[in-house]
Amino acid sequence: MATVLHAVLGYFLLLFTVRILRRRAGAQMTMFEFVLIFLIGGIIIISTVGNDRSVTNCTCAVIVVGFMHRALAYAKSKSPRVGAIVDGSPVMVIRKGEWQQEIIYRTGLRREDIEAAARGIGVTRIEDIDYAVVERNGHISVIKK
Structure with a gap:
């Protein structure tokens, strides 16, 4: 008890x-x-x-x-x-439409992770992403071109 x-x-x-x-x-x-x-x-x-x-x-x-x-x-x-x-700091994995390979490798992200975040805001093609940022809490923010 x-x-x-x-x-x-x-x-x-x-x-x-x-x-x-x-x-x-x-x-x-x-x-x-x-x-x-x-x-x-x-x-x-x-x-x-x-x-x-x-x-x-x-x-x-x-x-x-x-x-x-x-x-x-x-x-x-x-x-x-x-x-x-x-807390860490935000990390940019796509900058002006270009993949930051070194950063993607260090963060352990896969292309599918960024594609899923892009679909969440209505972006269906990876080429339509201008910026993608991994935030301090692990969320991926995607900004369209």
Whole structure:
């Protein structure tokens, strides 16, 4: 019964923390935000099924991680360099209609990925793409010619 109670308390603590820290949809999250969610979830799992089942320790750990997240988010807002290190930066894979082969190779993208993003905005031919950018959250933005 204690495990179930810890799981319920952990669920509401995680829900409350995520609600306070960020209001973005999951598809728009950066890697920084996914790490935060997984870390907090891991803390709650450990407090639920681990040897130390202290709700106080779990709550303190989640609060510390939340404060770390806020401090790093503040640093990102003050320094674009910190933001680029933590979240990455957008990468242009098609520039003025030309494929950037080196960048495509480094990102591990396939032609089909860009074609799928293009179809999402109504572009049926790859030749009609002027720019394609892989955003920080992994979404591919396509701009028609």
